Amino acid sequence: MASKLLGKQTFVLQNPPSFAGHACVVGKKEGEGPLRDSFDFITEDSFLGEKTWEKAESALVKKAAALALSKASLSSTDINCLFCGDLLNQCVGTTFGVRELGIPMFGVYGACSTMAESLALAALTVDGGFADKAMAVTSSHFCSAERQFRTPLEYGGQRPPSSQWTVTGSGAAVLSSEGPGPYVTHVTPGKMVDNGTTDANNMGAAMATAAYDTIRQHFEDTCCGPDAYDLIVTGDLGAIGSEILRDFFSADGVDLAAKHQDCGLLIFDRKKQDVHSGGSGCGCAASVLCGYLLNGMREGRWNRILFTATGALLSPTTTMQGESIPSIACSLVISKTK
Amino acid sequence: MASKLLGKQTFVLQNPPSFAGHACVVGKKEGEGPLRDSFDFITEDSFLGEKTWEKAESALVKKAAALALSKASLSSTDINCLFCGDLLNQCVGTTFGVRELGIPMFGVYGACSTMAESLALAALTVDGGFADKAMAVTSSHFCSAERQFRTPLEYGGQRPPSSQWTVTGSGAAVLSSEGPGPYVTHVTPGKMVDNGTTDANNMGAAMATAAYDTIRQHFEDTCCGPDAYDLIVTGDLGAIGSEILRDFFSADGVDLAAKHQDCGLLIFDRKKQDVHSGGSGCGCAASVLCGYLLNGMREGRWNRILFTATGALLSPTTTMQGESIPSIACSLVISKTK
Numbered sequence: 001m002a003s004k005l006l007g008k009q010t011f012v013l014q015n016p017p018s019f020a021g022h023a024c025v026v027g028k029k030e031g032e033g034p035l036r037d038s039f040d041f042i043t044e045d046s047f048l049g050e051k052t053w054e055k056a057e058s059a060l061v062k063k064a065a066a067l068a069l070s071k072a073s074l075s076s077t078d079i080n081c082l083f084c085g086d087l088l089n090q091c092v093g094t095t096f097g098v099r100e101l102g103i104p105m106f107g108v109y110g111a112c113s114t115m116a117e118s119l120a121l122a123a124l125t126v127d128g129g130f131a132d133k134a135m136a137v138t139s140s141h142f143c144s145a146e147r148q149f150r151t152p153l154e155y156g157g158q159r160p161p162s163s164q165w166t167v168t169g170s171g172a173a174v175l176s177s178e179g180p181g182p183y184v185t186h187v188t189p190g191k192m193v194d195n196g197t198t199d200a201n202n203m204g205a206a207m208a209t210a211a212y213d214t215i216r217q218h219f220e221d222t223c224c225g226p227d228a229y230d231l232i233v234t235g236d237l238g239a240i241g242s243e244i245l246r247d248f249f250s251a252d253g254v255d256l257a258a259k260h261q262d263c264g265l266l267i268f269d270r271k272k273q274d275v276h277s278g279g280s281g282c283g284c285a286a287s288v289l290c291g292y293l294l295n296g297m298r299e300g301r302w303n304r305i306l307f308t309a310t311g312a313l314l315s316p317t318t319t320m321q322g323e324s325i326p327s328i329a330c331s332l333v334i335s336k337t338k
Numbered sequence: 339m340a341s342k343l344l345g346k347q348t349f350v351l352q353n354p355p356s357f358a359g360h361a362c363v364v365g366k367k368e369g370e371g372p373l374r375d376s377f378d379f380i381t382e383d384s385f386l387g388e389k390t391w392e393k394a395e396s397a398l399v400k401k402a403a404a405l406a407l408s409k410a411s412l413s414s415t416d417i418n419c420l421f422c423g424d425l426l427n428q429c430v431g432t433t434f435g436v437r438e439l440g441i442p443m444f445g446v447y448g449a450c451s452t453m454a455e456s457l458a459l460a461a462l463t464v465d466g467g468f469a470d471k472a473m474a475v476t477s478s479h480f481c482s483a484e485r486q487f488r489t490p491l492e493y494g495g496q497r498p499p500s501s502q503w504t505v506t507g508s509g510a511a512v513l514s515s516e517g518p519g520p521y522v523t524h525v526t527p528g529k530m531v532d533n534g535t536t537d538a539n540n541m542g543a544a545m546a547t548a549a550y551d552t553i554r555q556h557f558e559d560t561c562c563g564p565d566a567y568d569l570i571v572t573g574d575l576g577a578i579g580s581e582i583l584r585d586f587f588s589a590d591g592v593d594l595a596a597k598h599q600d601c602g603l604l605i606f607d608r609k610k611q612d613v614h615s616g617g618s619g620c621g622c623a624a625s626v627l628c629g630y631l632l633n634g635m636r637e638g639r640w641n642r643i644l645f646t647a648t649g650a651l652l653s654p655t656t657t658m659q660g661e662s663i664p665s666i667a668c669s670l671v672i673s674k675t676k
Contacts, residue, residue, distance in 0.1 A: 004467045005418060009442045011468045052659055080343060081527055089427040090653035091447045095530065099664050104347045104527040106455055107447040107651070107666075109429045117444055121459065128466025129342045130349040130525075187468075189419055189442040192433070313445070315428035317486075321390055326437050328445075 004127075007221025011187045016338050017126040018179025020133065021072025022294050024287035025064045027142065027168030030279075033268045038291035039169075040067050046143060046168065054092060057141035060170040060283070061086075061097025065137050068172035068290070076101040079174065080131035083118035085109050086139045086282050087166075088148060093139045097170075103135065111311030112207075112236050113190070114138040115171060115286035116330035122175050123184040123332070132177050139170035140281030149200075149316055162202040164238045164264060164280035171286025173294075182297045186333035188221065190214035192313065194326040200319045203327075204241025204264075204277055207310040210327035211237060212248040215308055218331045219254075226259045230302035233293065235285035235309030235329075236264035238278030263288035263309075285309040294334075303336045342465075345559025349525045354676050355464035356517025358471065359410025360632050362625035363402045365480065365506030368617075371606045376629035377507075378405050384481060384506065392430060395479035398508040398621070399424075399435025403475050406510035406628070414439040417512065418469035421456035423447050424477045424620050425504075426486060431477045435508075441473065449649030450545075450574050451528070452476040453509060453624035454668035460513050461522040461670070470515050477508035478619030487538075487654055500540040502576045502602060502618035509624025511632075520635045524671035526559065528552035530651065532664040538657045541665075542579025542602075542615055545648040548665035549575060550586040553646055556669050557592075564597045568640035571631065573623035573647030573667075574602035576616030601626035601647075623647040632672075641674045 006012045023040045031042030041063060048059035061084070069076060082101065085108040086093035095107065110117035118136035125131045143153055145166040151157040175184065193213045197206035211234050219225050226232060237245055242262045249256040263285045264278035289307060296302055308331040314323070344350045361378045369380030379401060386397035399422070407414060420439065423446040424431035433445065448455035456474035463469045481491055483504040489495040513522065531551045535544035549572050557563050564570060575583055580600045587594040601623045602616035627645060634640055646669040652661070 003470065005469065009418070014467075054655055054659065080347070085447060087428075088653070089655065090425075090449065090651065092651070092653045092656050095651045095664060096656065096661065099530050099532060102529050104529050105666060106459065106527060109423060109445040109447040111428065121444065124466055124468055125462060128462055128468070129352075130462055130466070131343065132341065189444060191440050191442050192437050194437060313428065313430070313433045315426070315430045317392055317427065318430050318434065321392065323434065326433060328443060 009188055009217055010221035013123060013127040013185055015127050015177060016183035016185045017123050017175035017177060018181050018183050019294060020174045020176035020179055021068045022173040022290040023064050023067030023071055024169060024171040024290040025060050026287050030167055030169055030267055033273060035267055035292045038295055053141055053144035054088060057093035057139050057144050058097035061094050061137055061139045064170035064172040065098060068174050072174040074174060076103050079103045079133050079135050081106060081125055082135045083108055083121045084137045085114045085118060087145055094137060110328060111313050112280055112282055113309040113311030113328055113330050114282040115289060116307060116309035116332055119173060120187040120189060120330055120332055123187060126175050126177050133174060135172060135174045137172035138282040138286045140166050140283035142166045142168045145281060159276055160201045161276050162240055164277045165275035166281035167267060167279045167284035167287060169283035169287035171290035173290055181336050182334050183338050184332050185335045188214055188218040188331040190329040192326045192328050194324050196324050198324050200314060203312040204238040205244060206312050206325035207327040208237055208241040208244035210329040211245050211308055211310045214329040214331050225254060226256055229259055229304050229306045231261060232256060232259045232306045234262045236280040237262050237310060238264040240277050297336055305334045307332045307334055347526055347555055348559035351461060351465040351523055353465050353515060354521035354523045355461050355513040355515060356519050356521050357632060358512045358514035358517055359406045360511040360628040361402050361405030361409055362507060362509040362628040363398050364625050368505055368507055368605055371611060373605055373630045376633055391479055391482035392426060395431035395477050395482050396435035399432050399475055399477045402508035402510040403436060403439060406512050410512040412512060414441055417441045417471050417473050419444060419463055420473045421446055421459045422475045423452045423456060425483055432475060448666060449651050450618055450620055451647040451649030451666055451668050452620040453627060454645060454647035454670055457511060458525040458527060458668055458670055461525060464513050464515050471512060473510060473512045475510035476620040476624045478504050478621035480504045480506045483619060497614055498539045499614050500578055502615045503613035504619035505605060505617045505622035505625060507621035507625035509628035511628055519674050520632060520672050521676050522670055523673045526552055526556040526669040528667040530664045530666050532662050534662045536662050538652060541650040542576040543582060544650050544663035545665040546575055546579040546582035548667040549583050549646055549648045552667040552669050563592060564594055567597055567642050567644045569599060570594060570597045570644045572600045574618040575600050575648060576602040578615050635674055643672045645670045645672055
């Protein structure tokens with residue numbers, strides 16, 4: 001078989017899979033933000049009728065997956081495999097959310113890059129001929145993330161300005177071997193990058209280097225630059241990480257800023273909503289992609305997007321042990337034409 | 339492209355990748371067990387010179403990956419992508435172990451099924467033409483697992499007879515598009531199955547249903563049964579789970595017992611070693627596969643193996659919230675011929 005590897009680390013999809021359906025479900029705060037009209041469902045109840053935050057997160061996943069299937073006019077038995085993951089220990093947010101779907105499953109963990117990673121693997125599986133239809137779903141919940149990674153909400157811990165607000169949300173997308181697009185045409189998986197950042201309240205700074213590494217490599221592998229895209233969107237670098245990323249490219253003489261946006265900055269209005277450096281979490285990139293971005297492509301706002309979700313691969317244990325924060329970023333090209 | 343999907347959920351690899359190198363690294367207790375001669379390295383020091391159990395686990399990963407690369411006569415720059423994961427929160431055992439390798443990475447989480455899942459994805463990536471060489475590595479460490487999932491070692495908690503002993507070990511395998519075999523010829527990813535087991539000290543009972551579900555589906559998809567294999571090996575069902583699995587097949591009129599072995603029972607001598615129902619952990623199936631099983635195939639002991647690693651997708655949080663234990667199993671056919 002001819003290699004689908006372009007340059008050092010970019011996969012070129014020869015039969016680019018098409019988005020057959022996509023949906024996003026978010027919490028109240030996200031529903032009050034600038035992207036409110038792009039969400040399929042906004043819950044007023046942070047618990048979604050459940051007794052714990054973890055079960056509430058699973059309820060978000062369940063709803064997003066069901067909506068994506070419904071919008072694709074498919075049932076779970078039509079899906080050949082599912083890629084999913086989240087931020088919770090042992091990925092129980094998604095696991096318990098998709099438990100009843102009965103779809104052959106691959107669990108993934110890429111921290112906040114999980115949507116890009118899941119979607120990339122779903123795309124490779126369809127392009128590789130293994131699946132006709134594959135689904136990707138990820139989630140995060142502000143309350144489950146706070147008590148796991150930081151302190152219980154009741155503690156009322158102070159948040160430094162560099163911190164980001166974990167999005168309560170889930171995004172799900174179904175890819176199909178046939179369809180009118182938009183298509184996933186390229187995947188550039190990322191290498192782990194560690195710039196020595198040790199401040200777990202400044203993950204944008206840790207992840208910016210990973211985003212730079214993957215996007216720069218993507219440009220090199222595909223012999224193109226920002227001009228090839230209508231939009232270059234990162235997962236959740238927030239204000240600080242986004243500035244660092246643009247600075248890195250400026251130093252290379254590349255103007256990223258004209259094309260760059262960040263899901264963590266898009267989803268909240270930082271002037272009106274108290275989210276410090278912006279949104280974050282697996283559910284951030286996922287709910288922005290599965291609503292605002294893919295809807296925008298269908299409406300003709302953009303024809304070609306470079307979607308790069310970023311993840312900080314730390315745990316509370318590694319932080320307490322004085323470790324720095326290795327990060328990763330995974331890029332996908334999403335295009336209206338093959 | 340012709341579909342590579344056989345039956346409901348089995349992928350047939352058209353250009354089966356070959357094992358180019360594989361290695362396993364274990365702790366002292368594993369090195370005193372029946373498989374001692376199959377391990378590439380046995381550490382006498384549970385800390386491997388590190389200050390914490392988590393860092394010790396990462397050191398195991400680092401060593402296993404380096405040995406697998408060395409045995410394949412490859413360097414990390416030759417590997418197009420890496421699939422890895424472990425049991426620790428946010429998968430930091432493997433993440434920090436592979437941090438310096440600089441290989442494009444996909445993090446996975448499948449609990450104790452992680453080696454099968456990682457290897458399956460590595461095989462699909464090579465077969466799909468995306469990578470010429472891909473690596474899979476997973477790990478577990480008794481001490482990091484105990485303090486995270488159960489109680490700190492110093493607490494000296496009693497273990498019920500149904501409990502399993504988390505293997506201290508890591509296994510790494512490199513797959514290549516070309517080579518003399520053994521080959522990965524089929525992959526059957528598993529569906530999540532929940533039989534209602536709530537006892538986190540009896541994970542064999544939870545996982546047995548998942549193993550049955552995937553293996554039964556594999557037999558159906560490939561129109562064959564146990565006779566098609568020289569060995570059917572499960573990841574870490576232990577004594578209780580293995581008996582349940584064999585009982586399930588007996589009820590179907592299928593004699594699995596004659597061909598079935600379990601990595602959790604192979605790695606320890608339950609008469610001499612105090613491991614209750616047997617070994618477990620991502621490092622269990624990984625270190626048995628990357629030593630005893632693949633070495634045995636090279637030595638002509640078996641020509642065709644069905645390797646099925648099983649995972650219990652619980653977390654301490656879900657257990658405390660009264661949830662049952664959803665489980666999963668992923669099967670691969672490893673064959674000396676294509």
